[in-house]
Amino acid sequence: MEKLHEKFVKYGANARHWLRQCALLLPEIARQEIWRAKGFSNIYEYAAKLAGMSKAQVDTALWVVRAVEDKPELKKVVEEKGINCVKPIVAIATKETASFWAEKATEMNQHDLETYVREYKTDFLRAEKTETIEMSLDPKIADQLRKMKGALDWNTFMKELLDNQQKPEPAQTKQVPTRIKKHVIAKTNGICSYPGCHKPAEELHHANRQALDPTHNPTHIHALCKSHHHLAHHSLIANEQRQPCEWRLLAQPDKTQPKYRIDRLVQKYRSP
Template sequence: MDQKDQQLHQQFSEYGQNAREWMRKCVLLLPEIERREIWHKKGFGSIFEYAAKLVGMSRSTVEDGLRIMKKVETFPALEAVIEVAGVNRVRPVLGVVTLETQDFWAEKAKSMSKNTLETYVKNYRLESRTSTETQSVKLTIDLSPAMVEKLKRLKGAGTWEELMEKLLAGVSEKPTDLPEVVKTSSRHIPLHIQRQVRSRSGGLCAYPGCVKVATSLHHTQRWGLEKVHDPARLHGLCTEHERLAHLSLIENEEASPSDWTLRSEADMTTDKRFIDQFVALYRPT
């Protein structure tokens, strides 16, 4: 890219950013324009025609804007987020926010991208549900009569849940199966460790319940602190859960993923926090 290319690119980006900002400001005005029927007073057939002709806003943007602005009317903390980041940013929290929790969610909406926030809200809902009720799920599997007979014998007087626990203990990985810890000044994770870690979660994100593809291998103790590649503390994570980890929001992070839960506030007590803040500085939310 020569200097002229760079200049054009910069100009284009800057104008685009300004355009977005002004569009956000227009969305903020929509409820009042609707309430006062300004579109009608100015001779337009509808607020959609008004917004399309004056600022090139699509019908769906108007509908969406009005709907979300109506929802956040009672949550000034979220309105403040919309002013700086637009309506899309608060969309993921609309189903969970309450008067009491609006500051909490506003802070989350400000510090996370829309995708990361969606993941956080989803986990938050699931985890708060399982802590209050223990629902059972029905599973149907096709087995031969002989196998069913064997399983029934094994189960004996116990429950199916107890039998499954016993069977799983037999197939799950023992710590001795893990490759050895590698201490090195290189960030590069040795290939045999990468392979083991990825295959452990079938190439998927290790966060409980997440079925997204793992896009990175995450050192739960932060590589920079110990300079070791420890297979037991390396896990494949999707982009969103990796972001949440670096927002210091995963509780019991160095334990097995089955013990992970989301924190409501960043863990400020560990040295990891410094590394996480550093990571955050160098990439957009």
């Protein structure tokens, strides 16, 4: 059984390697219309019959390879890891930022990279903005809220209100106690607590890193989806010791933070 499996893994890796090589050749084959000279009716027929590539694979290959042509750093990633690994960043990378994105594409899997790009657009490319929420309240409740708010602005007031919610006591147990687990999940109704994410939370994250601080403190445990949990352990979230509404995406991990060392270790045990 093991032998069969080993063979399959080996052949599979080879197949992927050679398919990557085919994809890299396609734009030039398309440009010179070599498919025509060889009697095929178009590049899709050529790629399908000769390499078993689907139309979508051809389109992606042409698009990605052309986009990285003037970006040697990204071209290298395509050659080493394949087209799909670069796909999430093709539209955002420029010649100036190519080496930055090449590094990210090398370190992250495709899914995490997609998440990172989405947050990057939100945090770095979009101007600061506020959001208006309309609420129909009982006038007496509205009055109470206004009085409680006093001279604060609504944003600060609402944040304080959120921070002052009742929490269970921190614990030093091996596992996260159920009451803390329940509280953490209830904070976001089971949704990932990363700002703007609406995916179901799948994992609990210790913002202070359990290896550095073994206390299960409900203030510093957050429910996250897989991708945002991965971003956290890529050390790419700033202000993690504060509440998620103050988290910011980082362009580079802060290597001076002790948690960086822990995160590197976590990365090692995680398959890419």
